[in-house]
Amino acid sequence: GNSVTQMEGPVTLSEEAFLTINCTYTATGYPSLFWYVQYPGEGLQLLLKATKADDKGSNKGFEATYRKETTSFHLEKGSVQVSDSAVYFCALSERGNQFYFGTGTSLTVIP
């Protein structure tokens, strides 16, 4: 079956530190992969996505590369800001009508 595993939080970083949030997946076919972000008191919103192997999704300084050989989609940012504090969810979708989410990783960035 399909599933997503992401590193547990919470993660606390100082401003301008490097961020990595690990995500690995299990899928029966060729899924699309996503990172969603949830700011406090809000719904989830798409951060970036990749639809095939070796694709790199990027947005707002965040990047993730679809690695089929390691079934991974790790999220990275070179220099985090206080405004990046949020909960980050890795997700996959195979046919576009069912999405599988990881458990979420809470990130707090301190000045």
Place this chain on the structure above:
Amino acid sequence: DTAVSQTPKYLVTQMGNDKSIKCEQNLGHDTMYWYKQDSKKFLKIMFSYNNKELIINETVPNRFSPKSPDKAHLNLHINSLELGDSAVYFCASSQAGPMEKLFFGSGTQLSVL
């Protein structure tokens, strides 16, 4: 204009009551969903409708009943509310296709006392 809107934003009620949460999307999407997010932020799919037809019905108590009067609306009715139903409920929608993303509403915080 809000793409996916759900009401109410907060719902506080007593155990045993029946309540409804409404959701509407103006994106023209074919598929709508209900997700439940617990206090640890874990997100669980509850239901999915495609063009008013139920396509995903995860293992949830039958006290939860979704209703889709048209493809732009998916409401969630909950009977005999229990303490464990306290959570944030998110409505979402997407267009069909493997590359399509989910659009989420801002959530309904349900507190059962």
